[in-house]
Amino acid sequence: MPKPLRVGFVGTGGITARHIQALQEIGNVEVAAITGRSVEKAEALIQKAGLGGKAAAYDDFQRMYGQANLDAVYITVIPSAHGQIEKSALDHNLALFVEKPLSADADTAEEIAAAIKAKGAISAVGYQMRYMNTTETAQELVKLHPARLALGHWLDSLPPPRWWSRQEESGGQVVEQSTHMFDLARLLVGEVKQVYALGRNTSSPESGIDVDRVSVVTLEFANGVIGTISSTSLLKSKYRDSLELIADGLTLSLTHDHLLIDEGKGQARTEELSVDPFIRINYDFLDAVAGGTNRIRSDYADALKTHRVTQAAARAARENRVVTIEG
Numbered sequence: 001m002p003k004p005l006r007v008g009f010v011g012t013g014g015i016t017a018r019h020i021q022a023l024q025e026i027g028n029v030e031v032a033a034i035t036g037r038s039v040e041k042a043e044a045l046i047q048k049a050g051l052g053g054k055a056a057a058y059d060d061f062q063r064m065y066g067q068a069n070l071d072a073v074y075i076t077v078i079p080s081a082h083g084q085i086e087k088s089a090l091d092h093n094l095a096l097f098v099e100k101p102l103s104a105d106a107d108t109a110e111e112i113a114a115a116i117k118a119k120g121a122i123s124a125v126g127y128q129m130r131y132m133n134t135t136e137t138a139q140e141l142v143k144l145h146p147a148r149l150a151l152g153h154w155l156d157s158l159p160p161p162r163w164w165s166r167q168e169e170s171g172g173q174v175v176e177q178s179t180h181m182f183d184l185a186r187l188l189v190g191e192v193k194q195v196y197a198l199g200r201n202t203s204s205p206e207s208g209i210d211v212d213r214v215s216v217v218t219l220e221f222a223n224g225v226i227g228t229i230s231s232t233s234l235l236k237s238k239y240r241d242s243l244e245l246i247a248d249g250l251t252l253s254l255t256h257d258h259l260l261i262d263e264g265k266g267q268a269r270t271e272e273l274s275v276d277p278f279i280r281i282n283y284d285f286l287d288a289v290a291g292g293t294n295r296i297r298s299d300y301a302d303a304l305k306t307h308r309v310t311q312a313a314a315r316a317a318r319e320n321r322v323v324t325i326e327g
Contacts, residue, residue, distance in 0.1 A: 005029045005286055008068050010061045010085050011076030012036040012045045013161075015099055015126070019074055020049045022278040029286055030054070033068035035061045061085055065092040072097065072122075072289050078161075079104035079176055080169040086112045095122040095289045097282075101179050102303060104171035106311040113304045124285040124296045125303035127183045131277035131284075134259035138188055138245070138252055141261065145247035147189045150219070150227030152181035155239040158213075165209040172199075172211040174317075175310045178231040182313075183298070183306040184243045184254065185219065185227060192309045193222045194324045199317040202234065217313040229313075 007029060009016050016034070023029050031051055035058040036042035042057035049055075058064040065073070065088055072095035075085050082103040089096055096116065102109035102125065116123050129135060154177055163169040170176045174197075186192065199212030213234050219227045245252040253260040262268040281297075288294040305327070312323040 002028070002290065005071045005289060006032040006069060007072045007074060007286075008033040008035070008064055008070045009074045009076060010035045010064070011074070011099070012041045013076060013078075016045065016074070016076045017049060018278055019076065019097075019282060020045075020051075022276070022282045023286075024049075025276075025279060026283050026286065032056065032070060033058060033064045035059065035064045062088055065089060065094065070094055072285075075099065078163045078169055079171050080163070082112065083108045087115055090115050090119045090121055093119075093121075095285075096300070097124045097126070097285050098300060098303075099126040100183075100303065100306075101171055101175050101310065102300070102307045104167075104169060104175065106308070109304055109307050113300055116300050122285075122288050122294070122296075123300035124281065124288075125298045125300055126281065127180065127298040127303060127306070128277040128281045129180050129184055129256065130187060130297040131275070131280040132256075132273055133275050134254060134271050134273055135184070135187070137259055137261075137271055138254050141250070141252060142188050142245065142247070145250045146223075147225055147245040147247050147252075149246040150185050150189050150221075150225060150229075151244040151246070152178070152185060152227065152229035153240045153242050153244075154178040154181055154229070154231045155235060156233055156241070157235050157237050158209075158233040162208075165207075165211055167210050170211065171310075172215075172314055173231045173233055174199075174212075174215055174217065174229075174313050175307075177233075178229060179306060179310050180241070181229050181243050182309050183303075185229070186306055186309070188243070188245060188254075189225050189227065190221045190223045191305065192312075192325050193220045194322050195219050195309065195313045195316050196322045197313045197317040198320075212317065215313075215317060217316070219309075 197217040199215035203209035
């Protein structure tokens with residue numbers, strides 16, 4: 001049996017725990033270290049995950065990189081914290097798994113992408129919806145029935161963390177959350193040529209919330225297809241996260257747990273999610289790090305294309321104009 005890979009984490013939020021759970025199910029990988037904002041936070045996650053005596057707790061990612069003898073690092077921090085964490089990991093020759101979004105702004109992600117390319121490092125980004133069996137089915141169907149119209153929705157509640165409600169820290173809902181719909185649209189329709197957007201922050205000034213609570217983004221794809229993606233955080237719970245594709249005589253509705261295939265006149269069927277996309281995305285990343293076939297479906301360079309679209313949408317909303325996607 002090959003020697004287990006050693007991985008570390010920078011970040012102690014809920015998504016970190018989800019990845020650790022997936023790694024424990026996959027096996028033959030050691031979570032050797034976790035860096036948090038404090039040693040206490042890192043140690044609390046270590047204990048919760050059943051890693052006591054196995055993983056070291058840090059409050060400094062530089063020290064973790066220098067001491068933990070890692071093969072790869074998972075970077076699961078808030079959007080505004082990206083940057084030096086990735087660059088330092090590359091200096092230590094580590095493979096990178098970066099949670100979306102790549103950053104709260106546009107420039108930081110571009111700098112990291114250039115550094116990854118220069119280093120030739122293995123990278124993956126947490127667009128796990130690409131790994132659903134339902135997404136694979138949708139990919140096969142759009143080959144036969146190309147989409148003519150794309151309609152995306154992320155209609156949800158306001159996430160509790162304070163940073164999410166601050167534009168400077170999260171980048172806003174389109175950048176931080178609805179990015180999954182933009183990524184699926186790129187995968188299933190094609191690259192985006194230009195966007196126009198409107199957004200409104202309906203919160204009171206006293207709330208301290210400065211992100212748009214409702215937004216609509218219009219997309220023009222390079223192949224001529226048009227679409228919209230609507231987002232809100234005004235609800236009490238998630239109402240919808242879906243991408244609907246309209247083709248000639250066919251409608252596809254893809255969500256986090258199923259795919260509806262409707263050919264009209266009562267000819268509709270549903271395919272349920274039957275795999276764990278977190279297991280699949282982690283397995284493919286680890287396999288590539290171990291020297292196996294690289295089956296990573298969203299590396300940093302590809303994820304940057306999605307980030308450019310969401311950043312362009314945010315800019316279009318701020319400046320009230322059409323923004324062309326560069327790069």
